[in-house]
Amino acid sequence: MTVAAASLPTLERCQLLLQQWRQTLELTARDRSLLSGHLQTLERQMERLAQRRLRIAVFGRVGVGKSSLVNALVGEALMATDVAHGCTRRQQAVTWPLTIEALEAIELVDTPGIDEVAADARARLAARVALQSDLVLMVLDADISRVELEALDTLLNWGKPVLPVLNRSDCWPEPQRQTLCRSIETRIREHLAVSGLCRTSRRVLAPIAVAAAPRGAVVLSDGRVRSRPLPAEVDGLETALRSLLNEQGQALLVLNSLRQAERLQQRLEAGRLLRRRQAAQGLIGRYAALKAAGVAANPLILLDLAGGLACDTALVVQLCQLYDLPMGGPGARRLLQRLSGHNALIGGAQLGIQAALSGVRQLLMVAAPFTAGLSLAPAAPVALAQAALAVHTTRRTGRLTARWLLEQKGRGKRSRPLPATLLRRLAWQDSTLQRLLAEWPQPLERTAVQELLP
Known part of the structure; x- marks a missing residue:
């Protein structure tokens, strides 16, 4: 919020900040089509705000x-x-x-x-x-x-x-x-x-x-x-409304305007997250297939683990880019910290299972000259079991990453604060608006994370 905006009354500040947010709201043709009703509702509300x-x-x-x-x-x-x-x-x-x-x-x-x-x-x-x-x-x-x-x-x-x-x-x-x-x-x-x-x-x-x-x-x-x-x-009702509107009339306009904008923002993010879900499904599937192929073809357990770790790391990087959370920032570091415990558990289990499966496969290969190649027959199911484990761990890593990114509620790079943030800032400086927020809290409308997971 600029110094000039901060010096304005609450209603004028709200109008200015909403206009700035609306101008920087990047909408595709698909977004405009899907949200046409919400956009029209917001435009009418902003007109009423300007006209008081x-x-x-x-x-x-x-x-x-x-x-x-x-x-x-x-x-x-x-x-x-x-x-x-x-x-x-x-x-x-x-x-x-x-x-x-x-x-x-x-x-x-x-x-x-x-x-x-x-x-x-x-x-x-x-x-x-x-x-x-x-x-x-x-x-x-x-x-x-x-x-x-x-x-x-x-x-x-x-x-x-x-x-x-x-x-x-x-x-x-x-x-x-x-x-x-x-x-x-x-x-x-x-x-x-x-x-x-x-x-x-x-x-x-x-x-x-x-x-x-x-x-x-x-x-x-x-x-x-x-x-x-x-x-x-109706004198009692008229008196009550007159008192209420004299005290909170402008605050009611501001509150509804910013909540209309927040509702549009939520619908926009929910739609984009649903579309990202499809892209994330394809991304996880490709990395799972790549990791499975490498594990099945490679007889050395250390190379299996190294290749799997590299594959999972690349998947996390790609998912971060997909959900607009660039690697290297504090958000990505928190993600990697959260993944560390998960990876430790899965990695330990994977190490033990992969070691046992690799040991069985190597014994079968060593025994091949003495059994005229018959011992190689069980090697294929063992390789398939290793590949299935690799697919499972990759999907688990991908889903955990996607869940964490979804819980960030789309916190990527933003040129302007969200309407909910603007509302909190305005309320911090306006006691009437702050009291309205306390009296009429709004549970935010969010699409269930489970529905958005790949």
Whole structure:
């Protein structure tokens, strides 16, 4: 980070550093094709960052009153609502005329229900919109259900800030409403503790009770009772959001922007590692075949071991180059240190087995003149056994090397730090961003190492 960048406010520093990272991101035509959706998502997020335009997703099951809540907050009936469930069939965004000094605009994004029957596409859309937003309002209309807890898991696994909202609170008397809110909070905490997300659960508070579209009873002149709409009761939610956005609005934008960039970086590295896996398989196979041929053809054990060591060393060098970890650096030295114990065990076993097999083969060759060559017949299986051992040890060395290199998470030569590093640096100098990171930690999305091993 340059001195000029360090003197800027956090949001401007984030924008500058993201632009520099994006410019130095080397993408092939294949990368651009495979990651086109993620690239477009990041570009839109960077535009919102530059415009200081924060997005709040209104998320939840079908029929809980998400559209009504958006209308109540905005103060206009901009979103279609209906007594039939599933009125929202695609994402819709409106500008919320709430004045926040640090932000230029706030968008409320209405999403389809996450549990509508025969609507898997809508559920995926709702999850995608929520994950691409800077803050999520999870709307409930009763005690939290299993489907909602699973959706909450998804959001928190992405480190997404979530604020539970209990809609239709006018349906319960005040004592029952308080009991329901406590039950929701308790169930969330218990579920997150079981699922291993208890660190995050301390920030998931009791839901804020609202009534987006309340109705009251009216007695008509003929004695019939009908209902009529009443003013929305969303002041508590609006106050909470105003306080939150005044304090953390820009930090939420920065956090989501850098996590979007980190998500793109992870997908890029995972794709490249999968392609490297195929190249590593071919590389290990060639060296294993070369080592096996040399061991099978050579009768001297010392030459077998020397040739095998040279072959394994060349394999390690080639794998380091393939995974962008040049030999001679501290990373390669750590790799060789880690391989030393493995090689000592395998080398000792190999020495004993190879010595026994070589001794048997030499005895058979010495006995050949006295047996009219019949003793040479078992020499071929012995040579094959030696070759099989050589192949096994080479593959073991190759896989161990590849595993260690994969665990480095692509730490090769980089001209710019990764987005996760930029986020930590910015948080070090910004206490608000640091607090957000502590409250909403994000388990990094990584492809399992076992799936990438050759």
